[in-house]
Amino acid sequence: MTLLDIFPSLRASTVPRLDPAVWPADTHYDGDGRITLGGVALHDVADQYGTPVRVIDETEVRERCRAYRKHFPDIEIVYAGTALMVGAVARWVADEGLSVQVGSSGELSVALAAGIDPRRIVLHGNGKTLDELRTAVRCGVGRVVVGSLTEITLLTALATQPQQVLLRIATGIDVPGADQFGFPLGSRSFETAVARIAGRCNLQLVGLHCHLGPQIHDPDHYGEAIRRMIGEMSWIDHEYGLLLSQLDIGGGHAVALRGGDAELNLRELADILDDALDAGCARHRFPRPVLTMEPGRAIVARAGITLYRVLAVDETAGGGTRVIVDGGGCGSHGHGGALVVNRHPIGPQMTASVAGKHSESGALLATEVRLPADLRPGEVLALPCTGAYHHGPATTYSTVGRPPMIAVADGRARQLLRRETTADLLMRELVE
Numbered sequence: 316m317t318l319l320d321i322f323p324s325l326r327a328s329t330v331p332r333l334d335p336a337v338w339p340a341d342t343h344y345d346g347d348g349r350i351t352l353g354g355v356a357l358h359d360v361a362d363q364y365g366t367p368v369r370v371i372d373e374t375e376v377r378e379r380c381r382a383y384r385k386h387f388p389d390i391e392i393v394y395a396g397t398a399l400m401v402g403a404v405a406r407w408v409a410d411e412g413l414s415v416q417v418g419s420s421g422e423l424s425v426a427l428a429a430g431i432d433p434r435r436i437v438l439h440g441n442g443k444t445l446d447e448l449r450t451a452v453r454c455g456v457g458r459v460v461v462g463s464l465t466e467i468t469l470l471t472a473l474a475t476q477p478q479q480v481l482l483r484i485a486t487g488i489d490v491p492g493a494d495q496f497g498f499p500l501g502s503r504s505f506e507t508a509v510a511r512i513a514g515r516c517n518l519q520l521v522g523l524h525c526h527l528g529p530q531i532h533d534p535d536h537y538g539e540a541i542r543r544m545i546g547e548m549s550w551i552d553h554e555y556g557l558l559l560s561q562l563d564i565g566g567g568h569a570v571a572l573r574g575g576d577a578e579l580n581l582r583e584l585a586d587i588l589d590d591a592l593d594a595g596c597a598r599h600r601f602p603r604p605v606l607t608m609e610p611g612r613a614i615v616a617r618a619g620i621t622l623y624r625v626l627a628v629d630e631t632a633g634g635g636t637r638v639i640v641d642g643g644g645c646g647s648h649g650h651g652g653a654l655v656v657n658r659h660p661i662g663p664q665m666t667a668s669v670a671g672k673h674s675e676s677g678a679l680l681a682t683e684v685r686l687p688a689d690l691r692p693g694e695v696l697a698l699p700c701t702g703a704y705h706h707g708p709a710t711t712y713s714t715v716g717r718p719p720m721i722a723v724a725d726g727r728a729r730q731l732l733r734r735e736t737t738a739d740l741l742m743r744e745l746v747e
Contacts, residue, residue, distance in 0.1 A: 336571040336578070337652050337699045339375040339618055348659040350697060353723030357622060358657040360728055361695045364719055366624040367642030371399075371702055371731070373407060373724040375618035380411035383610060386581040390588070393437055395566045395611025396422050398703040402429035403722060403731045404615065409435070414457075416609050420447045427454060437481075437609075439524075441496045442466075449473050460524045460563075462497045464504065467511050467518070474517040481524040481563055482508055484547065486540050494528040494567075500547055513555045522561025522604065523548060529612075532569035532577040534584040538591035540564055541606075545595035548604065559604065564588075566609040570616045572700050573652060579613070612703040619702020621718075622656065623680075625694045626672060636667040640696060642718065643671010643680050652699045653684040660687040669696065673713045706732075711740055 333342050333350075342352050349356045353372050360370055383392045393416045394408040400422045405415055406429050414435040417423045426436055434457040438447070443459075443466055451459055452473045461467050462483035470478060483497035484505070498505035512520045523544045527536055541564060548559045568579040588606060596603050623640035631637050638653075653669050654660075665688045669681040681698055709717045716735030721728050 333654075334574045334652065334699075336574060336576070337617060339372040339620070339699075340378070341372060341374060342620075342699075344659065348657075350654060350656040352620060353728075354726030355723045355728045356656075357620070357697055358695055360721055360723070361622045361624065361656070363728070364721055364730065365734065366622050366695065367640070367718045368622050368734075369701065369706065369718055369720045370620045370622060370728075371401075371404070371615070371720060371722050372618045372620075373403075373722050376404060376407050376615055376702075377411055379614045379618070380408055380413055382581065383608075383614075384412055386585045387588075387606075387608070389606070391605060391607040393563075393607055393609045394614055395609045396426065397707060398611030399615045399619070399706055400425050401706065401720060401731055402426075405429040405431055408614065416611075420450050423447075423450060423454065423456070433457065439483075443469075445469055445473075452478060458521070461508070461512075464508060464511065467508060471511075471515050471518060477517055477519045479519050479521045480512060481522050481561065482512070482520060483524045483526070484544060486525050486527065486543055488527055488536055488539055488543075490528050490531055490533070490536050492528045492530065494526050497525065500543060505547075509551055509555065509557075513557055520551075520557055520559065522559045522563060522607075524563040524565065526565030526609075527567055529567050530569040531567045532579050534579060534587045537564050537584060538587040541588065541591040542595040542598075545592075545599055545601055545604070549599035549601045552601070558602070561607060562604040563607040563609065566611050566613070568610050568613040570613050570700070570703075572616075616700050616703035619700065619705065621698045621701040621705065623669075623671070623696050623698070625690060625692050625696060627692055628667075628690055631668075636665050638667050638669045638686065638690065638696070639672055640669060640680070641672055643674040643678070653681045653686065653696050655687060655690065656695045656697045658687075658694075660685075663688040665690075669698070673715060711735070714740055716740060 345351045349358055393414040395416045397418045402425055405426050409431050415426050415431050416437040416439050417426055418440040433455040436456045437458045438451045438456050439460040448469050458479045460481045460483050485495040485497040485499045498508050512518045525540050552558050571578050623642050626641055627639040629637050664685045667686050668679050670679050719734040720732040722731050
């Protein structure tokens with residue numbers, strides 16, 4: 316007999332709904348009232364591996380990859396690994412037919428150690444060092460995105476055989492949080508960059524690249540980027556006789572970080588991209604290039620959950636409630652969701668904020684969340700949508716090691732990254 320048999324009212328609307336916009340699709344309550352993911356009770360994960368702990372749902376990652384392949388069958392999908400670069404995740408996305416983008420020598424090393432074919436790796440980044448470019452050339456990275464004249468000079472000196480490059484363009488499209496790194500369209504620096512690459516036998520300019528910014532939910536911005544960039548590709552063809560075959564529109568696809576947030580609709584995006592390619596190519600009489608996109612956050616954000624154990628439940632100076640948990644101080648803050656994982660909150664509830672034990676004043680993990688009014692120290696909370704830009708930005712603030720990462724799938728949990736210990740941190744100390 317389960318909890319649902321004893322209390323059938325738990326099936327009613329009083330049970331908090333796991334919002335599919337922010338929780339993995341396979342997150343649900345089991346018969347004992349516990350939240351499970353991938354067939355694994357999250358409370359058991361917390362007990363086995365300690366807290367805080369990051370949990371990543373392998374099935375969710377793979378399904379997001381498949382959704383992109385379904386909506387964009389003729390487009391190359393490159394996983395933007397900076398969102399979450401862990402060897403297992405790199406293998407999952409490669410298994411699903413995606414290429415991998417890296418932004419540093421460290422991310423490149425992880426991808427290569429995971430067995431990713433270097434020809435399917437794209438090296439990107441706003442500024443690349445001599446060592447990073449040297450490593451990429453030696454490893455045989457398929458494409459390098461260059462965004463400055465200095466990078467072109469360095470790469471020219473390093474490449475011993477033709478290296479495919481994409482020229483990063485600042486499109487000038489005004490979007491919130493716009494990322495305008497790269498060569499401005501029509502600028503003197505853009506023309507100089509094209510001329511320098513065209514005059515080198517060891518660099519092969521194969522296409523243009525842009526990254527419009529983060530969390531873009533209006534697909535029209537991508538259509539406009541395509542139309543502008545095809546115009547420049549046509550100009551390069553006329554001026555230098557270089558027929559570029561690749562057009563990379565980057566990533567930045569918006570995902571919901573809390574219920575009600577706008578997301579990028581993939582079906583609408585597919586229609587707009589197709590129309591923009593037709594219009595741009597017809598206007599400039601330019602052959603249709605191969606399109607590439609680079610989702611990162613959209614692949615892994617919703618697949619990640621972070622578990623914390625409650626340390627205290629306190630009243631704030633303003634009369635509110637603050638829950639202190641045993642982590643924090645790293646990654647993004649302010650997510651709107653939090654649920655207790657070991658029981659159904661069927662009684663009275665309270666509105667609270669969640670703060671990490673290492674958080675500075677005002678740096679909250681979650682705000683205005685509904686939690687059981689009788690929440691007790693020792694219980695475990697789950698915060699959703701922490702799969703992207705949490706592992707990478709994590710710090711050792713207050714000399715506390717970074718949490719482990721656990722993958723769940725098919726009723727099984729396995730450790731991808733172990734917890735960083737104080738002994739790990741002390742190894743960097745040099746004794747005089």
